[in-house]
Every structure is written in structure tokens, then in C-alpha cells.
Amino acid sequence: MSIQSNVEVRTEWGIVSARQAGRSLAKKIGFESVDQSRITTAISELARNIYLYAGIGEIIMEPVEQEATPSSPYRRGIRIIARDKGPGIHNIREVMEDGFTTSGGLGAGLPGVKRLMDEFEIESTVGEGTEVRVIKWLR
Amino acid sequence: MQSSIVQMIESQKKEIVDRWQKEMESVSKEFGVDTLNMREHRDWNDDFIVVIFESIDADDGNLKGRFRQFVENLIQHGWSLGYFTKGLQIFRRILLDIMTTGETNLSKNMYDTFSEIENWTDCLTNQIVDEYSGNWENTFQLQQTALKELSAPVIPIFEHICVVPLIGTIDTERAQLIVDNLLEKVIEYRSHVVLIDITGVPVVDTMVAHHIIQSAEAVRLAGAECILVGIRPEIAQTTVNLGIDLNKIHTKSSLQKGIQTALKLTHKEIIDIKK
Ligand SMILES: Nc1ncnc2c1ncn2[C@@H]1O[C@H](COP(=O)(O)OP(=O)(O)OP(=O)(O)O)[C@@H](O)[C@H]1O
Ligand SMILES: [Mg+2]
Numbered sequence: 410m411s412i413q414s415n416v417e418v419r420t421e422w423g424i425v426s427a428r429q430a431g432r433s434l435a436k437k438i439g440f441e442s443v444d445q446s447r448i449t450t451a452i453s454e455l456a457r458n459i460y461l462y463a464g465i466g467e468i469i470m471e472p473v474e475q476e477a478t479p480s481s482p483y484r485r486g487i488r489i490i491a492r493d494k495g496p497g498i499h500n501i502r503e504v505m506e507d508g509f510t511t512s513g514g515l516g517a518g519l520p521g522v523k524r525l526m527d528e529f530e531i532e533s534t535v536g537e538g539t540e541v542r543v544i545k546w547l548r
Numbered sequence: 549m550q551s552s553i554v555q556m557i558e559s560q561k562k563e564i565v566d567r568w569q570k571e572m573e574s575v576s577k578e579f580g581v582d583t584l585n586m587r588e589h590r591d592w593n594d595d596f597i598v599v600i601f602e603s604i605d606a607d608d609g610n611l612k613g614r615f616r617q618f619v620e621n622l623i624q625h626g627w628s629l630g631y632f633t634k635g636l637q638i639f640r641r642i643l644l645d646i647m648t649t650g651e652t653n654l655s656k657n658m659y660d661t662f663s664e665i666e667n668w669t670d671c672l673t674n675q676i677v678d679e680y681s682g683n684w685e686n687t688f689q690l691q692q693t694a695l696k697e698l699s700a701p702v703i704p705i706f707e708h709i710c711v712v713p714l715i716g717t718i719d720t721e722r723a724q725l726i727v728d729n730l731l732e733k734v735i736e737y738r739s740h741v742v743l744i745d746i747t748g749v750p751v752v753d754t755m756v757a758h759h760i761i762q763s764a765e766a767v768r769l770a771g772a773e774c775i776l777v778g779i780r781p782e783i784a785q786t787t788v789n790l791g792i793d794l795n796k797i798h799t800k801s802s803l804q805k806g807i808q809t810a811l812k813l814t815h816k817e818i819i820d821i822k823k
Contacts, residue, residue, distance in 0.1 A: 421720065425717055446782035447785070447786050449751055450752070450790065453753040454754060507791050514754060515754045515757065515792065517754045517757075517790050517792055518754050518790075521792075524791065525786065
């Protein structure tokens with residue numbers, strides 16, 4: 410499967426399009442409805458963070474595969490990358506705490522995404538931008 | 549573009565800009581800019597003329613992006629399409645005028661003819677642009693109003709009991725509208741219990757959850773009780789993963805159960821009438 414989709418986020422419509430693209434890809438890969446909802450919500454959080462804090466950015470969604478290793482069997486899933494060239498994040502540990510927010514939100518977005526997905530990586534450089542990469546494996 | 553034209557524009561840049569700025573002031577007035585925000589408007593014009601000059605270098609790959617940004621900015625500030633077309637028409641006229649001054653009679657004559665035709669067709673273009681964009685704006689406003697009315701419906705179903713059925717995507721504007729409208733209607737209908745039904749909301753992310761919590765809080769401050777119903781199983785799971793505790797709000801699995809609770813809270817009862 411090589412059905413990557415790439416959605417630009419610069420308005421709230423971008424958030425909605427990214428969500429729709431994510432849901433349809435998750436469905437195609439074979440996720441059931443609870444995981445579809447988790448994936449869609451994670452995309453919504455990442456896209457909204459781009460819209461709120463960076464202004465412009467993109468969400469890339471693609472199927473992933475991992476060959477069998479001694480410790481885990483062959484598996485498939487979905488990878489989501491949220492990338493922006495916004496202000497970046499000063500203290501990553503801080504933003505990963507439940508309840509930390511600079512915008513009067515719930516501060517549940519990033520820690521929530523980490524719990525919604527199976528793998529979570531965040532990289533950010535102040536003044537250069539932020540990239541969040543997450544994976545959900547098919548069970 | 550011919551390099552002689554580019555050269556001429558470069559060498560006369562100051563005059564072009566001055567004349568254009570001056571003429572644009574009357575365009576601004578036409579679009580309802582009063583002297584108060586005339587200054588802000590001058591800033592816009594400054595940006596406008598800069599992007600026009602930038603566009604001379606058509607090979608610049610970033611140009612489209614910069615132009616789009618400029619246009620989008622103006623759209624967001626509610627500028628009409630007519631402002632752009634007029635601005636460009638004036639720019640063209642000034643260029644041609646400067647180019648043909650001091651030229652031979654022949655080309656001056658040609659310019660006059662050309663300019664007369666241009667004035668005539670520009671007027672038509674402008675009228676068409678105004679009609680079209682007026683039409684768009686009207687349709688858009690009608691749809692906005694319709695959407696707003698549909699966005700946050702508060703339906704009184706029994707004395708002191710209201711239902712708020714939310715259907716479809718919720719963006720920040722709609723979320724705020726729901727909070728505001730809900731409070732207003734709760735007071736207007738003297739509700740004691742409000743049932744918010746989210747069966748039709750496809751995604752409940754932190755933003756939506758935050759606004760639901762705020763609504764419930766606002767309703768409580770207004771002296772009523774809020775019950776959240778229609779939380780689908782996958783939404784319940786997802787919000788738990790997000791770390792949001794919707795149970796801080798009174799919840800019921802279905803609208804029916806919610807109505808039963810609401811009736812109890814308002815000391816009402818529905819009974820079967822036996823024959
Ligand atoms: N892409 C980003 N660029 C810059 N800063 C970011 C980005 N994403 C998140 N942040 C920072 O991290 C903080 C925490 O983000 P998180 O999504 O967890 O919570 P929130 O957006 O503040 O609230 P919520 O998502 O619950 O509505 C934000 O308040 C913001 O300061
Ligand atoms: Mg967030």
C-alpha cells in the first residue's frame with residue numbers, strides 16, 4: 410500500500426481535512442472503530458496545535474510495515490507526521506505533562522496523543538519548528 | 549517582460565508609487581474607509597504596491613506564496629475584490645501615462661484612444677466584480693446565519709427541560725457559539741435541566757471537550773443542571789485516553805435515559821393512561 414496523504418494545515422478546515430483523510434486511511438488499513446476514533450482524534454490534536462501555535466504546517470499520513478524481529482512479529486499500522494516551521498517548544502518535558510497549556514486549553518493534547526497511539530516521538534527546536542511522529546499498530 | 553519596460557518602471561518607481569498611493573486614497577474612501585483607519589489602510593496600500601513590484605520578476609518561485617499571503621490577509625480583513633481590481637487598473641493607467649508623456653504625438657494619440665477604451669471596459673469589469681462579489685457575500689451571509697441557527701439549537705421539550713442536539717463537526721467558532729447560545733437560552737426558557745446530546749459529533753478532541761465542560765459549568769452557574777448524553781463507546785474510550793474526565797459532568801448513556809433523569813429532577817412523571 411502506498412497511499413500517503415499529505416494535508417496542509419493553515420485554517421480550521423485544514424484540521425477537518427486532515428482528520429477525514431486520516432480516518433479514511435485508517436479504515437482502509439483495517440482499523441476498527443475505536444482505533445479509527447483514536448487515530449482521528451490524535452490527528453485533530455496535532456493539527457490544531459499546528460494551527461494554534463505555528464500557523465502553518467502539514468500532516469502526513471501513511472501506512473507502515475515492520476518486518477518480524479525476534480521480539481515482535483510482522484506488523485502493520487499507520488504513521489502520522491505533524492510538521493511545522495513554527496516557534497518550536499522550549500521545554501518538551503513540560504508540554505508532555507497533563508494540564509500544561511499556554512493557550513488556556515486543557516493541556517491534554519500532546520500527552521493525550523501519546524496515550525492514544527502506540528509510538529510517539531517529538532522533536533522541536535526553538536525558532537525552527539516542531540515535528541511529531543506517531544504510529545498506531547494494527548492489532 | 550521586455551527589459552526596457554522593467555528599466556523604465558525601476559527608474560520612475562518613486563513617481564509611480566506616489567501617484568498610485570494618491571489615487572488609491574479615493575478608492576479607499578469609495579470602499580468606506582474613514583479617516584480614522586486611513587493610516588492602517590495606507591499600510592495595506594504599501595504592501596499592495598510592494599507585491600505588485602515584486603511580481604515583475606515572474607521567475608521568482610516564492611512569489612505566488614507571498615502574493616497569496618497578501619491576498620488572504622486582505623480577505624480575512626474583509627476587503628472586497630473590487631479593491632484589488634481597481635488597484636491594478638489604476639496602476640496600469642499610471643504606467644501607460646508615464647510611459648507616453650514626452651513621446652511623439654502619434655503614440656500620445658494611441659495612448660489617449662487606448663485609455664478611453666480602457667476606462668469604458670474597466671467600468672464594466674468593476675460593475676461585474678461588484679455584482680458578483682455582492683452576490684457571494686449575500687449568499688455567504690445567508691448561509692452563515694442559517695448555519696448559526698443550526699449550530700447550537702436549544703429545544704425546550706418540557707417545562708424546565710431543554711435538549712441541545714449537536715450534529716456535525718465543531719470548530720472553535722461553533723464551540724463558542726454553543727457555549728454562548730446555551731447560556732442565553734437556558735435563562736430565556738428558565739430551564740432547570742439541559743440535555744446535551746453529542747451522538748452526532750464525529751470527533752471529540754480536547755477543544756470540543758473543553759467547550760462541553762465550559763458549557764456545563766456555565767449552565768450550572770445559571771442554576772440549572774447539565775446532562776451529557778449520546779457518548780458513543782469509541783468516543784468514551786478516546787476521551788479517557790486523552791485524560792479527560794467527562795464524568796465530572798453528569799452523563800447518561802442515551803437521550804432517553806437522560807430525559808428520564810431530567811423528569812425526575814423536575815418532579816415530573818410520564819404515565820401510561822390505562823383505558
Ligand atoms: N506545534 C507546536 N509548536 C509550538 N508549540 C506547541 C506546538 N504544539 C504544542 N505546543 C505547546 O505545547 C503546549 C501543550 O500542547 P497541548 O496540545 O498538550 O495542550 P494545549 O494545546 O495547550 O491544550 P489542548 O490541546 O488540551 O486544547 C501548548 O500550549 C503549546 O505551548
Ligand atoms: Mg493542543
